[in-house]
Amino acid sequence: MLQRWFNQAVERSQLNAGAAIAGAPNTLGLCVARDEWRQAAADMAAGGGRLLALWASRDGARGNIVRAAYVADAGALILSLPLGPGQADYPGIESWFSSAARMQRAVADLSGLASSDPDTRPWLRHAAWPQSYYPLVHAAAPPSALPVAGHYAFVPVQGDGVHEIPVGPVHAGVIEPGHFRFSVVGEKVLRLEERLGYVHKGIERRFTEFALLEGQRLAARVSGDSAVGFSWAYCQALEGMAQAHVPARAVWLRALALELERLANHLGDIGAVGNDAGFAFGLAQFSRLKERLLRAAEAALGQRYLMDFIVPGGTRVDLAADGAALLIECIDALGAEVDTLHTIYDEHAGLRDRFVGAGIVTPALAAKLGLCGLAGRASGQAFDLRCDLPCDPYGELAVNKCVRAEGDVAARVAVRFDEAGESARLLRRLLSHLPPGAHRVDVSIPDEGAMGVGLIEGWRGPILLALEAGAEGMIGRCHPHDPSWQNWPVIEHAVIDNIVPDFPLINKSFNLSYSGHDL
């Protein structure tokens, strides 16, 4: 059943070259009718496909299009559902992919298109603009509205001794803002409901004010900890649309940057999760190692966080003359240190007591809710774009997938240790086999109406970025999608029956993005 949609897309792409989507490898596009939209979702769910993203864009003056991106063994499929003029509703797919619910609510807030699913509460729109204003449709500024916190209908939990604990948006730590509403009995969490959108700063609309050849700068700042992932996904889409041939050296340098980003984030997270379990030693040690890696990255590639490293056609700078030696020395030293600390983490009775069995997401639940990326792999979801849909140079690198089945905090820490080791291996190989040649080529401006998709496995999970070219070299539409969209709702399940003081630990073990989600 699943294959049917891919076959259809292949057939149509042979009839019309425009149906193969530029950018990411093995990605096809298919236009479907209103009655096929849900059938496709049902088939994808039955066939083990995953929903990567759901968003809306404009079809010139003709009307709106709702798009959904799925990924399965056969590749990635972008389904488009054109809505007629004046039509502002479409069939919802929450029944098959529960993560679609919030994406559909965001589409309603930003584009004014309503799904048929039951939850119609606003998601990204709090009070900063009125309900009648659609930021991605209306060009003018909204009628001025004072951002006073409006009423939001949290789902109430009733019964003897049940009370609510509201937390946020400003948290007790250096963390991004979001609101958590706990319904508890004593210490035990009965229900958690998240309210996000606080850092919504209008990124999708801001993209349309950027030239196509400049948009990677904004993409890198969708979520600062995934700068390489998003800027690479942007450039992958753009270069596909412009049919640019990126030199091998540039592609390898990009993979180098992506693995450095993964390693730095994993080191930071392993320390921070330890700290949230009361083991300050872990934070001190791992933050020291992370700092060492960031300084090596700055010496070799010019920036601690590689915000502006990836540019259309290649990379902004080449590896510094002594960069390879410097990075290899750093990675070898880190490897030995991480091994020592790994043993300490594994043998520490207090840490094991907090980690094991906390915040469990079983593989069955993970599959049902669409948990993806690192957290998914800790719950038996063996999916990694670097292995399953590899772009250059990952096909050649043969990445080892790191998977655990326990689905608790301990498993998410274990996957981070395993992936940090794998990234170190990849970095050594990338640095010792870096192809010679140019690190950048010129990229032409794609024609108006061209569309491309970028798919990159960031450190958190699969990043999708859909790009459409507008007039005069400007961006027509750009939708960046962070895997946090799929994973945030799963935390609501992971904390059920855990105690409130374990929430920060469980939350940190996922370490999801607020900015990448709120846009």
Next chain:
Amino acid sequence: MLKTLRQIGRIGIITESAPPVDDSMRVADALQSQILAVMGRALCIRAVDAGSCNGCELEIHALNNPLYNLEGLGVRFVASPRHADLLLVTGPVAKNMQAALTLTYQATPDPKLVVAIGDCGCTGGIFGESYASLGRVSNVIPVDVTVPGCPPSPRRILSGILTAISKAVPDNARLRSAQT
């Protein structure tokens, strides 16, 4: 336990010296002498992300690592604005965060300082002002010191914090010459 202690002993103290004060970051200094009289250099900071991409937060986190060792300078992060002397604010101010930021500022006892971190906090940065963003921090609350950069390095942020709690130029120059 032995392995943990051995590791602590092996690494030793690796803290680096703090960066100098940078008066180019100073925007206002009306309260300086009053604040110094009350708390000297023992300072409590409340970090507020008002809409950042999280890049600045990563570098603020780094201040607590053993190399920058912020707490060694008598400066620490606290969990509530009611315990804070200084607000470290990042991001363009998202409209959805305007109320939370204003309430946090009001909850911080006087005298208080505000340091805006990053290009976005200083000018609105790449996000600017829009239907969803109010731009720079000083559009919403008064700012004393600005630390530009995308993201600014931990040394720059540390320098900004130390600038906020040191006296303005003439006194400061005297202080530095007295130290050397």
